[in-house]
Amino acid sequence: MAVGLLLSACNEKAASPAPPSAQMPVSVVSLRPQPVAITAELPGRVSASLVAEVRPQVNGIIKSRLFKEGGEVTAGTVLYEIDPASYQASYDSSAAALQKAEAAVPSAQAKLDRYRDLVRQSAVSKQDLDDAISALAQANADVASAKASLATAKINLDYTKVVAPIGGRIDKSSLTPGALVTASQTDALTTIRQLDPINVDITQSSTNLLKFRSALAEGRLKLSGPNVAVKLRLDTGTLYNQDGRFEFAEANVDQTTGTFTLRAEFPNPDRLLLPGMYARAILQEGIAENSYLVPQRAVGRNTKGEATAKFVNKDGKVEERVLVTRRTIGNNWLVDTGLSDGDRVIVEGGQLVRVGQTVTANEVTIDEASGELRPAAQRAAAETDTPGTVKN
Template identity: 45%
Template sequence: MHFQSHDFNPPLTACVARARHPAAHVQPYVRWSAFALGLLISGLLATGCSDKAPAADKNAAGAAKEPTKVGVITLQSQAQTLTSALAGRTSAFMSADIRPQINGIVQKRLFTEGAMVKAGQPLYQIDAAPYQAAEAAAKAALAKAQAQARTAEANAKRNAELVRIDAISRQAYDESLAIAEQTAADVAVAQAALATARINLGYTRIVAPISGRTALSNVNTGGLVTANQVGVLTTISQLDPMYVDVTQSSSDLLQLQRDLAAGRFEKLGEGAVRITILLEDGSRYTHPGRLQFAGVTVNPSTGAVTLRAVVPNPDGMLMPGMYVQALLPTGISSDALLVPQRAVTRDIAGKANVLVVGPENKVARRPIEIDRAVGSRWLVNSGLSAGDTVVVDGFQRIKPGDTVAPQPVQLPDAPNPAPGASAAAASPASNPAR
């Protein structure tokens, strides 16, 4: 049988050709495989993304619909006692510098430094021997003068009888009468000298003129002291009660007078001016004081008026020279609006602002004018009204125009409510947000 080569050779020839030139035929298959693999991966990714995209869009939409929760309070007007914080220093209620009134040597100190002493208690003993001798000499001089006076008086009486019978001249009688009067005067001088000697002898024992606490002693046993010397022996200070002297600027006084005249504040009643003392560490002193004196002139160098208060000091906590602050009531605001300090921010210009929640729970920025601090709050002059809802917590997470979910919060009552304030003002309704 005869076979033609072209019946079988083409496939074989093609295989041989592929074997001889493999790159020419493998490259199209590799390209096709890579292309197919890319299509497969793209399809899988597209399928996965299409499955997750609706869920992400759904979550984003849910988050956009949920408003931010913020803490708010609703403002209420109330009667509020207004105070001014004035700096000052304490001073002793009474103070006595102890100085000697005679010359001498100190024999003994009779008190303990820093201890309490009572009025009349001995403090120092000065050598009394010279003054005892002076007293004795004064006594002797008095006795001599008294003897001479008695003799002169007797002579004058005898001469009075003799002159009536013309036994002596009138001149002799007058001379005897003058001698009697002179010796009587000598007795008075001697009595005064004796009294002086006794006083000086008494000065040898120095006693406390007032009750109080003693300072350090500036003289020791054996020290020489002189009458009315410049240096003090010690100082006694009466520390219960204490004085607190503070100063208030004349400009503040003028502003207060204007506010009172305008009817913005009410005057405090007589006898109601009590002050609270803040110590150097900021703590509140236990015992309240009372205003005793207000200066009637302005210090030309400082432009301030001095105010003096009396403060009880039974525990001895206050000492002379301590720096304190006095919270002095200045008036009553019958419709005060107080906003927490933490709710107030300031813009670039330094002006105070708050965020308020308006209709549909939309947030708006409101500029306000503040007067002074009342505890942890600001007294608002303008910009807010009773019933406004102010954001106090969470305002860092919102901006004007946002919709929020207001959550009322409870704040402590404002300090120093005015006496006789209405129950609504003093009750928790003054801070209705709970």
């Protein structure tokens, strides 16, 4: 009887169900489709919007320099004065020649008028009248020639004052007063650069251009608008405080590097940007509609090198999916296929669970700046209490 009771107790113990095991908690983020701005950060060089090398147009001795080296000048400002003595004398001579030519015109005109009356009376021959007409035409031609010579002399006299062709920052002077200069010499007297606005020449690869156009053709990307905004990251890593605008793209690709040049224009009122500086331009290429941003911390790689992530399905079980990632956006991967609205991706605890396991999913959000996980309810309450907060 004792043995029977013992066996019956063992059978009852074996038949009793095992206590349910505790479900592993994991942190998940719910994914929502959204339009994502696609940007590209490209290397570039700052260049002046206008550059003018100042050279003399006449020969002579520099009499004076009238600008401060390294300062700002405006268009039309006199920079150098070349000794004008010989050019002033040439101008005066041309002015006197014009007066002499003009003085001969009234006499020739009067002679022609008299000969016309005398021809009617047959007092002079027709040949004499033709000579009078020719003499008046010659006198008028002499006046025109003298006026042209006077204009040339005036131009050369004005060229003795070397003026700034554009406004901007002026470099140092290559010559000092007393130096001899020649017309259109090879060496520039100085150089002026317009720094506001200023250009940034950006280098883009032809491969990226083809990918961009393919995305447009397939509908994965649409243009953000006719006016493309450009931001600038300086060599120190900080963002420039002025936004620029896209100007144009070259129509040819460099055969050596396989790149082409884009140009953006930036305001530069404080002259912070100087020609030759290195910078990185951030261009908004377009908008990817109905895309998903998957946190990078949730994405791993399988043995084939494919991007994978673990999700919690509607039944509370873990499943793993292969993702097709396009690029990084901040701390996220951009994914535009293979996901649905409301999918819950595991961002913490994924290493401790296996596919098919039932888990407890705790909804969280990720601070994009610090990467810190926060309960979704806590963030919603904070956004409700804080006026003016824009929800992501």
